[in-house]
Amino acid sequence: MDRMTPLDAAFLEIEDEEPGVSMAISSIAVFEGPAPAAQEFADLLTSRLPLIPRYRQKARQLPFDLGPPVWFDDENFDLGFHLRRTALPAPGGDEELAALMGRIMSARLDRDHPLWEYWLVEGLPDDRWALISKVHHCMVDGVAGTDLYGVVLDDSPTPRAGVADDWTPHPAPSTTSLLASALAELLGTPARQLRLATVAIRQPKLLAYRVWSVGRGLWALSEAVRPAKKSSLTGSLSANRRFALARTTVGEVKAIRHQLGGTFNDVVLAAVTGGFRALMLARGETPVQHSVRTLVPVNVRAPGEEGILDNRVSLMLARLPVHLEDPVERLAAVRAELDKLKSHHEIDSVMLLTELAKREPFPLIAPAYRLAAHVPQRSVVTVVTNVPGPRRPLYALGRKLVEIIPYVPIGSTLRTGVSILSYCDSVAFGITGDYDEADIAVLAQGIETSLAELAAGARRSARRRRVS
Template identity: 55%
Template sequence: MADHMSPLDAAFLDLEDEEPEVSMAISSVAVFEGPAPAPEEFLAAIRARLPLVPRYRQKARQVPLDLGLPVWVDDPAFDLSYHVRRVALAPPGQDTALHDRIGDIMSQRLDRARPLWEYWVIEGLSGGRWALVSKMHHCMVDGDSGPHLYQVIFEESPEGGAEPPPDVWTPAPEPSTLSLAAGALRELLLNPVEQARMIGRALAAPRATVQHVTDTARGLIALAGALWPASGSTLTGPIGGYRRYTVARASLTDVKEIAHRADVTVNEVVLSAISGGFRHLLLQRGEEPHSRAVRSLVPVSVRARGAEGVCENRVSVMLAFLPVHVADPVERLRAVHEHLAELKASGEAQAGEAMTALAGHEPFLPISWGLRLAAHLPQRHIVTVTTNVPGPREPLYLLGRRALEILPYVPIALRLRTGVSIFTYGDQVTFGVTGDYDSAPEVKPFARAIEHELHALSLAHRPNPAPSVVTLLRPKDRRPRRAATRPSTATKAKAADRRLS
């Protein structure tokens, strides 16, 4: 039996086919304490763990004429040394040089004739550190399954973990193009039978089916309304194949404290900070931050409990307008909270999940053609993508070296010139900012604006300080000084915008 991709996985392959310069690889970068392992030591460690990730030795094969979904097949010529690369930064190896190298690595497309992943060991970081870039095609993993691979490849203690299973892998014979086409035709003939079975299961539970259809219809109406074009700005437009990359950092403890005191979620805090970053970017470019200027695609995991190790995409989406028109950081956070509550109630994510599931029971040919047609249309509905994935709280190790931080990377395509990925590891929240090299050069000021937003939210949500001893002991007959007029939060926010610009 062929191991088929899901329609969503296949969509990422089709999208890359329609945008020849764009790489649809995602990544995370683990920065380790030194020294870096020797080349053969590192290769041996990865080779020993290959049985735990069968997908690492499989390549993608597309079915002729898109008669069926692409399939994963064993690569009889698999060569681990091809997938593990090694480079070094020039002294002094500062973080900016690492970020530039990450941008270079992620600009290059993966070889579609081989398994769709690479590991890059980067030596020469300042402070004796080194980094590991895990680069994988988006058709292979989503944001939630990627962190699980870390826990497979890495260990939870410096002494190492359990011995991996023995490697008894023998590649299965690779199917011919003719056999792939014949299998797809056979599945097309059986498709009406499968659809009849699906209808029979639905009719067996009429009440649940009616409720599911009603919820899905309501969500589809909400999604249709969300496809109204966003306000025009320089945040969208044609993009090239080269990327800029940088990061912003924050304390997870501080972010949780903001969320607790504001009675919102951690996800809403980070989206509010990103909204402030886009507001600064628009103002810096001399553009008006309208209320409908920045609509973000926000992936929502629909991965069932126990499916964390499955290497495929299991996500739906919400389409959220980021409140860049709000100047006050506190009011902006409240606006994010209220807008996301509306989107969750509308059922957008559930409708997207239902449509993706339904696509798995339909012939792939019209789906593929529709995706390719959409890739050629100049979309103005989505301006950016913002992903948020919780990572492990406990430290991870590789060959006895502790991972100091993990930096996320999200690809951009379809005229999206900027994307932001958020990843938590230990007590650090890291924002990975991806920008098109030519049309979004301000990734560093954008990242600093995100940090500034989180600092402003932290200050605004600190508990009121206790009265000083001098105030408590002031004589009753002494007239207090007249308090100076303090600027409002909105006034301070506007002043901050001017300083950042």
């Protein structure tokens, strides 16, 4: 039995407190070749299950929030419940695939079972098939979810040998034992906090620096809670979702940053900025300064923590310069905004608060998450997450993985979200929208148009350099 971290538990709380909201993350993996037979694919997953213990565990919340939710073995685990199979209607292109994704991600995962599903999708053009993986956010973040591909899939066309499976489920813990364990944990909290305080006092310089950097970061975050300019990008959510996608290549992004400056993340965030500008203009709205603030998750895994299934993220709250018409100016403004946020230590502040939450009594933390889910937020308009995926080709039963298209859940008043994932030389943008956002394809097209404009700007810059 394992306990969730407070951050993991928060994603369960959000789902509980927001009717109709599903907090599952997902992605679409597209493969070459004919789809495998149902039993063939089931055998593949069976051979990988020993490497992913969470896939055979259920989540359980404790009465009265005396402790964080726990993971425990599903004594009646049935792989068949988690493996689904479907087919796209003709012609089986992006539009049909996006419609299927929206339907699958509209439904919540069943809490009476381990919190994941795999959908094998046939009917794609060019003799291709897809695998939609759907996993609850309390289990993984975007990085950990992507790392699962390296566990389930092979790094060569020749399938690797399966892992010996001697799994025997442990009996489910009784409510009495869970409460007793939680109470023991609570009684030990003061002693643990005293030890931590003693260690901190013995390192006064480090303590002073942390207090200063966290204080500066919290001050910056306090500025970010101011309401964003009112627009159609925020509002109430239904239980249903739409999905759209856009594409580019790693080579194109690198060419842009080489000529125009910035990081990979700066370039793709500038493209998303152009997409939101296009969406607002298409709706007859004037994109003004400070009208789009986005939550940008940041991976904070330390070296050696790759492959750990949980949430290890901090965040930045960035203003997207949708008011700027010139795409090169937008990229420069995005770059300046992210550099400013990094210098203000927002990431460090959120990370330290998350770590401190692990050491506080859970009964004090859970109500705060619940209250936050009920209070309407008006400062953040969207979420944009960028996850670097595998850089080497992967295979499923000898079939090559062609691309991975990510999905990010939305909640609160955020009616759209964008997830970006790179795999080998492909970069995919997955756009999530509430079902009432019937025009999210405009956002997807705007992202691709913005990338084309940035690429043209990069070529002009290269020509000027050669002439000079």
